[in-house]
Amino acid sequence: MESSTMKITLDSGRVAALFLLVFALLFAWSGSRIEYAFASDPLGPRAFPLLLAGALAVFSIWLFFRPGESEAWPRGRILWKGLGIPLCVALAALLLMPIGFFAVTFLLVTVIAWIFDAGLRRALISGVLQAALWQLVFVHLLGVYLPSGSLWGGLLP
Amino acid sequence: VSFDYLLDGFVVALSWQNLLVGLLGCFFGTIIGALPAIGPINGIALLLPIAYTIGLPAESTIILLSSVYMGSEYGGRISSILLNVPGDAGAVMTALDGNPMARQGRAGEALAISGISSFAGGMLGVVGLAFFAHLLSLLAIGFGPAEYFVLMVFSFATLASMVGKETVKTLIGCTIGLMLSTVGLDPTSGAYRFTFNEPELGSGIEFVMLVIGLFSISEAILLLEQHSAGATIIRQMGRSLPRMADLVLSAGATLRGSLIGFFMGVLPGTGASVASSIAYTTEKRLSDRHGTFGKGDVRGLASPEAANNAAATGSFVPMLTLGVPGSGTTAVMLGALMLYNIQPGPQMLTEQPLLVGGLIAALFIANILLLVLNLPMVGMFARLLTLPNWILVPGILVLSVVGVYSTNASVLALLMMVGIGIVGWILRKLAFDMAPILLGFVLGHLMEVNLRNALAISGGELGIFFHSPISLVLWVLALVIALAPYLVSRWVRKQA
Numbered sequence: 001m002e003s004s005t006m007k008i009t010l011d012s013g014r015v016a017a018l019f020l021l022v023f024a025l026l027f028a029w030s031g032s033r034i035e036y037a038f039a040s041d042p043l044g045p046r047a048f049p050l051l052l053a054g055a056l057a058v059f060s061i062w063l064f065f066r067p068g069e070s071e072a073w074p075r076g077r078i079l080w081k082g083l084g085i086p087l088c089v090a091l092a093a094l095l096l097m098p099i100g101f102f103a104v105t106f107l108l109v110t111v112i113a114w115i116f117d118a119g120l121r122r123a124l125i126s127g128v129l130q131a132a133l134w135q136l137v138f139v140h141l142l143g144v145y146l147p148s149g150s151l152w153g154g155l156l157p
Numbered sequence: 158v159s160f161d162y163l164l165d166g167f168v169v170a171l172s173w174q175n176l177l178v179g180l181l182g183c184f185f186g187t188i189i190g191a192l193p194a195i196g197p198i199n200g201i202a203l204l205l206p207i208a209y210t211i212g213l214p215a216e217s218t219i220i221l222l223s224s225v226y227m228g229s230e231y232g233g234r235i236s237s238i239l240l241n242v243p244g245d246a247g248a249v250m251t252a253l254d255g256n257p258m259a260r261q262g263r264a265g266e267a268l269a270i271s272g273i274s275s276f277a278g279g280m281l282g283v284v285g286l287a288f289f290a291h292l293l294s295l296l297a298i299g300f301g302p303a304e305y306f307v308l309m310v311f312s313f314a315t316l317a318s319m320v321g322k323e324t325v326k327t328l329i330g331c332t333i334g335l336m337l338s339t340v341g342l343d344p345t346s347g348a349y350r351f352t353f354n355e356p357e358l359g360s361g362i363e364f365v366m367l368v369i370g371l372f373s374i375s376e377a378i379l380l381l382e383q384h385s386a387g388a389t390i391i392r393q394m395g396r397s398l399p400r401m402a403d404l405v406l407s408a409g410a411t412l413r414g415s416l417i418g419f420f421m422g423v424l425p426g427t428g429a430s431v432a433s434s435i436a437y438t439t440e441k442r443l444s445d446r447h448g449t450f451g452k453g454d455v456r457g458l459a460s461p462e463a464a465n466n467a468a469a470t471g472s473f474v475p476m477l478t479l480g481v482p483g484s485g486t487t488a489v490m491l492g493a494l495m496l497y498n499i500q501p502g503p504q505m506l507t508e509q510p511l512l513v514g515g516l517i518a519a520l521f522i523a524n525i526l527l528l529v530l531n532l533p534m535v536g537m538f539a540r541l542l543t544l545p546n547w548i549l550v551p552g553i554l555v556l557s558v559v560g561v562y563s564t565n566a567s568v569l570a571l572l573m574m575v576g577i578g579i580v581g582w583i584l585r586k587l588a589f590d591m592a593p594i595l596l597g598f599v600l601g602h603l604m605e606v607n608l609r610n611a612l613a614i615s616g617g618e619l620g621i622f623f624h625s626p627i628s629l630v631l632w633v634l635a636l637v638i639a640l641a642p643y644l645v646s647r648w649v650r651k652q653a
Contacts, residue, residue, distance in 0.1 A: 016587050020329060027336060027351075036348035041613035045343040045350060048605040049336065056332045059325055068323045070587040074382050082378045082582075086575045089374065089554055093571035096562065108558070109551035116381065118547035126548060134555050142211045144563050 013067025020060035028053035081115050088112060100149025101139070106131035162506070163287060166514020170522055175220050178213070179519050182221045183526045186228015189245075191538045193236050194380055194549055195373075196245030197229040197469075197486045198592075202368040203553070205493050206560035215497040216512050220519040222493060223473070226486050227279060227523045230429055230466045231531050234271045235538055238458075239264060239391050247429030247465035250437040254450065254457030256391075261453055265397035268539075270455055271462040272531045273399065274411040278463030279524040281415040282422070282470025286477075287517050289423065290506065293478035296627075297503030300479070302610035303621045305503075307631045309604040312425035312481050312596070314635035318642055319427040321590045330589055334597020335604065337362050345609065357569055364492040365564045366574045367598060371591050373557045374578020377550050379585065390542055397535075407459035410440050418464030422471025424638075426596055428484025432468030433461035470520060477505055477513050481600065485592030488599045496564075502603075 031049035039045065074082055092108045110127030114120060138144040169175060189200035201222045208218040233248030238255035251271060258267040300308070313331050321327045340351045341361030352358040414436040421432035440460035441450045450457045472483025480501035482488035494501050499509060506513050531538075561574045581591060615621035622628055 036346040039346045041609040042617035043609050045346045045348040049339045052336050059329045062325045082381050085377050090575045112551040113547040116547035
């Protein structure tokens with residue numbers, strides 16, 4: 001699996017520098033259009049963001065000419081699994097209201113454990129145990145408010 | 158101001174609730190430090206929202222978080238020594254001599270010596286903290302908006318010069334953090350900035366969401382990449398009591414490490430990781446006459462361990478007296494105070510004497526608790542090192558979701574956390590440090606407000622930033638620190 005990573009050093013730093021430059025320009029454009037009725041100080045709300053955008057633009061040009069070191073990017077299976085993690089958390093966020101904290105924890109823990117090569121059986125057991133543990137700790141012991149799931153219509157505790 | 162607040166602080170810290178909270182913090186902190194996956198910022202970011210939502214008072218939350226910080230500086234050494242994988246950033250240098258000692262069958266001794274030097278560093282740090290907090294708070298009375306703005310410039314100068322290998326990346330990180338801090342309602346003009354008509358952005362980017370996204374979500378992806386690279390744990394402990402000769406030999410290194418660590422900690426932005434690496438290289442230059450450093454020399458183990466604990470404590474000095482965080486972790490704590498509507502700044506000691514005193518007392522107590530936890534019970538923490546990622550990472554992610562949801566009660570905040578996490582992962586792959594972003598974000602609001610207030614006072618005259626002696630001294634210090642790495646490297650080349 002180690003062989004599926006490739007060394008890209010110079011290029012990714014330069015690409016990042018260009019992205020940062022575009023971001024600085026967009027930030028400046030958006031900052032120059034901030035609307036306000038009054039300002040009690042000589043600078044007003046636009047100056048500081050514009051100053052920062054200018055600084056970022058200068059630094060990103062600096063970075064473009066001196067991109068420095070960066071780590072190798074993952075490829076193939078590792079890349080897909082790596083991107084699967086934030087995707088799973090995003091799905092968990094979207095499912096939180098409808099199916100509730102307990103079910104979301106079970107799904108999230110099981111899938112992430114599976115991504116980390118636990119094997120299906122261990123992933124499922126871990127999912128059940130962690131869902132029960134976190135439900136106990138947060139909902140019952142600490143009294144944190146977490147959604148119990150609108151789909152179940154109050155059938156579950 | 159007298160030292161009375163310290164006595165009152167001990168009354169606060171010794172209440173049964175705060176003792177319990179402190180003990181829990183030390184325990185979890187050691188675990189967080191020992192686990193290679195998570196460091197103090199992660200641990201604190203995950204615990205802060207929980208402490209806040211279950212209604213812990215501000216003093217107790219700060220005691221909990223600072224005990225975790227201290228604990229993780231103790232715990233980090235365990236995996237450095239036994240696994241040769243640093244448990245957190247402050248323990249990178251500990252592996253250089255700690256792991257060779259362990260491979261020679263002296264793991265128990267290495268753990269004991271580093272535990273004792275951690276204790277010495279931590280305790281020296283607490284004494285220094287009590288002393289300097291007092292001294293700086295007297296100085297802080299002279300700070301107006303102009304001085305405060307120059308102080309921020311000074312902080313960023315130290316950050317750029319000390320943190321990370323590439324200055325430009327640290328500067329970009331600071332700028333991104335500052336930019337993020339401008340999002341939301343501008344209180345002086347009533348203008349909405351960069352909110353894109355999204356009501357949830359009106360009050361700005363939420364701190365817990367930003368920290369957890371930057372640190373925990375990106376860490377989970379990084380862990381998957383490192384997943385295949387295995388490390389071997391050393392199980393043979395050997396004798397667990399240090400030899401007297403080793404303790405005597407390492408005493409000087411411990412003392413020097415503590416002093417270097419404390420002063421590095423006091424500088425804004427430079428925390429335990431910078432401190433321990435400077436302490437180690439200094440000690441090597443001073444004491445390594447027979448080429449034993451890197452091969453299991455107790456001095457090479459004691460120095461960085463004393464330094465990282467002293468630095469962690471030292472980084473509270475600027476946070477408590479000036480409202481400028483001394484490290485990434487204290488930046489999170491500053492955010493914690495803001496969550497409780499406590500504005501850190503020069504008036505902290507006079508306005509919140511119980512909080513400051515309670516914190517210093519709690520750090521004193523935490524060091525004693527940690528010595529007890531880390532000498533006889535170290536075997537138990539060592540066993541946790543074998544905890545597989547497939548149990549740990551899902552747990553971190555569940556805590557992330559709970560933390561962000563419980564402080565925001567919003568699904569959008571969770572999705573933004575994920576987005577920030579992906580950006581954080583990309584930046585970390587490009588060798589950007591996350592701490593400057595955090596410091597920029599925490600300081601941004603104060604920096605802008607003081608810049609604008611100073612110019613409002615002077616009527617737009619820039620000279621106000623150079624009027625007072627405090628400002629001038631800070632400008633000179635900023636210049637010296639910014640040029641220091643360049644001058645030092647020239648000097649070293651001339652010597653060679």
